[in-house]
Amino acid sequence: MPTTTISGRTLEVNEEGFLVHPDDWTEDLGVELARLIGIEMTEAHWVPIRFLRTDHAAMGETPTLRRVSTQTGIDVKTLFGLFPKKPAKKMAYVAGLPKPKGCV
Template identity: 45%
Template sequence: MPTATYDGTPVPVDDDGFFTDPGRWTEPMAEQIAREAGIAPLTDRHWTVIRFMRARYAADGTGPTVRVLGKSSGVSVKELYQLFPKGPAKTAAKIAGIPKPRGCV
């Protein structure tokens, strides 16, 4: 299984770079993952989405879709695409240290 090193800590990831063990994630890691994704610095609005993603993953076992994010996170779909231009659900999931949401290609 591949690994990636964030904040000086090696973590197991899948072939697409998503964490396979979300319990290994820390907030300082998110900053580094976001920079690598071309998103920096993380704003309070980014953190709203990241924390929502982690909470939904903990509750449901998968990350939410863009549609659910737009309806439930307090951040509109339009703003999600401004915050995470390369695909909100997929990019936010990677930064949040959770596996790729179902339905993301």
């Protein structure tokens, strides 16, 4: 398994660069992960990211874009605006979680 160094920490990542261990994640690390993919975190970004963290902890899997939208009340269009082009994958990356497995 490859490793990468972010904010001075050596972290295990998968072949695509996603963190392998959700417990490695902190909000400070989230800021840095977002910066690496060209996103500056604002409070609007944090709402879905915090939901991803709590939902993953409760359900054992990364929520899909639709689930993030229905559970947080943030519409899909806004999520595309916050995390352009690939919101589900980008949110998962910033939250230090695996890509969502669901189709919808």
